[in-house]
Ligand code: MCN
């Protein structure tokens with residue numbers, strides 16, 4: 001187990017924020033109550049696709065506790081009926097012409113209490129004229145498919161974008177010349193991040209000062225503020241976003257939802273603060289979903305197992321409005337990292353985005369901008385190839401993994417992987433698993449089954465190896481809505497040597513208050529307990545794009561190290577004035593500058609801090625005080641990687657899957673807080689088990705959402721999860737100031753393939769090559785029934 005002292009830098013220290021969380025003293029949006037506050041509730045569409053004939057709000061307005069009823073017509077008057085999405089599309093705030101998915105926002109009631117607001121929803125009379133719905137993304141481009149976005153001028157189909165990456169000709173050639181080509185349709189179904197805390201906001205518009213304050217559990221407070229300023233035409237300095245404690249985000253809290261805008265309008269209309277907090281079903285039905293990628297993968301190889309090329313064609317279901325969060329130039333996110341961890345000659349993908357009558361959003365849920373889909377695809381394809389070649393999937397991977405001397409590695413689709421030692425990570429995972437023993441156990445079991453002495457469960461061993469691309473991103477390549485993806489940091493050391501760090505990113509449970517203090521502690525030698533980390537308030541922190549895509553450590557963590565080094569450099573000049581020597585004669589050891597060759601002559605950072613605020617004469621041009629600011633623009637992404645092995649026992653009679661063991665070796669470069677990293681990995685592995693075995697947002701043919709409660713949308717609990725077995729290797733990022741790579745999504749990205757590969761490995765004797773997630777008992781049972789016996 002990890003030790004938990006407070007180190008003067010990196011190491012496993014207990015999370016500072018837990019002092020309030022474990023005592024129930026966190027401060028979440030719904031804990032905030034303002035004087036005179038009113039409550040909002042959203043009326044949602046029961047239809048997936050219908051024309052709105054009329055909306056009658058008279059009865060609701062007559063409710064004694066109702067203060068305002070807002071409809072799309074009200075918003076049209078304010079030019080706010082539609083808002084921009086993070087993908088330069090438009091999204092209805094409240095529907096005016098049509099509803100386009102079940103659960104879409106139709107009206108907003110503001111009342112004196114939450115119950116009255118909900119009650120009044122029932123008094124609104126909406127007449128709908130139902131239309132046929134587009135549910136299957138593969139049918140969305142059929143000539144007779146109903147057009148969903150007829151609000152867009154000249155739009156006569158459901159096509160959003162075509163995008164491709166890689167060298168098509170070279171890839172086609174590699175396929176033409178290949179000894180073996182295997183193709184497989186692979187679906188990454190629609191799932192949902194389902195954070196414990198649902199989305200919500202309180203808007204408070206002060207008519208006198210013109211200041212709009214929004215408490216909102218957003219992962220990106222600064223980006224939200226800029227978007228509000230642009231959309232509502234309000235001056236940006238008059239908008240303050242306060243993101244208090246967040247009960248989980250997982251990507252769900254990146255976008256701006258209609259409820260937030262309605263709360264703002266509600267506050268402007270009533271002159272009172274308005275709180276809007278969605279319930280669980282609203283969260284599952286209407287907020288950012290994840291995945292929904294229909295992929296056709298092909299893999300080309302030699303007969304003896306050298307992989308040559310991968311080719312992929314994707315239909316991407318983006319729902320009714322393209323609200324996908326990703327850097328502008330990449331409509332399919334970072335999916336083109338699908339060449340994975342292998343040394344390929346060529347690769348090519350094309351992705352077609354389509355509208356369907358489903359909730360908008362996309363790429364949420366610990367996805368690293370679609371790296372999840374990419375890793376799942378390639379890791380499934382490698383296993384499909386192993387199946388056809390009758391080879392061991394670990395050996396096949398070992399043979400094709402990139403070798404350490406190939407880094408920095410230029411991938412066939414344009415990435416530059418910064419650093420890695422892949423074979424070492426896979427070897428370590430196999431070692432922890434006892435891979436050869438597991439295969440021997442499985443072989444004996446299969447022999448018993450073949451001899452007719454079977455019974456009980458079938459063991460499956462699944463492997464996945466992933467490379468992630470996180471830390472968006474270099475400003476010249478990456479922006480969201482035109483905002484470059486750099487992050488600021490400000491550090492101030494007080495006269496007594498205590499410090500305050502202000503950052504632009506926003507923790508949703510990742511422990512930033514601890515790890516960012518540790519980065520400063522490591523650089524300056526101040527105890528992390530003496531460093532306060534301020535975040536989540538646009539009036540208090542420098543601009544930056546926020547926390548998603550595991551970008552905080554790669555971007556904002558780097559900014560923090562850089563700003564601390566700037567302070568250290570300033571401290572050197574102050575120390576030189578104190579010691580009356582040249583700065584060049586000073587040497588640094590953690591916490592103090594001393595005279596080279598005379599270590600007794602030195603000044604601690606605390607002494608220097610006081611002197612910096614004193615009457616000490618400083619050299620010409622050197623400012624007093626001890627502080628600095630910076631903006632960090634990353635030169636490249638960081639590429640964490642890992643090797644995962646999952647062991648399952650499958651009951652072929654019932655289709656029940658039990659995850660017996662899960663071994664995860666992660667390499668995220670230098671670990672700031674190994675305990676927090678392990679916690680991030682634990683969470684992500686549970687996500688992976690959930691997606692592989694039970695999570696699904698399904699729809700019926702009319703577009704009714706079948707996953708709108710936790711009765712239907714199943715989440716894994718400790719019952720479904722084994723005790724995780726973790727290992728680590730450390731390959732620092734060469735371009736990151738402290739060599740750290742992001743890790744917050746690694747396990748969610750890497751683990752589903754390991755679980756699915758394990759289940760399919762168990763079913764190999766039945767001749768099952770592939771089955772789509774989630775591998776529920778019914779799905780496993782069906783796969784067994786449908787497959788030919790393997791000879
Ligand atoms: N860390 C570290 N050493 C490293 C890398 C990271 O000690 N080499 C620490 C960091 O300092 C930070 C944590 O691990 O405290 C995660 O860091 P990072 O990988 O930079 O990810 P972010 O902080 O940007 O978090 C975002 C990521 C995403 S995108 C999703 S989705 C997700 C995830 O984090 N959502 C989470 N993990 C989550 N964990 C919790 N509890 N709740 C969520 O909503």
Ligand code: CUN
Pocket residue numbers: 219249250251252254363364365366367368369547548549550745
């Ligand atoms: Cu894609 S979920 Mo995380 O990037 O916030």
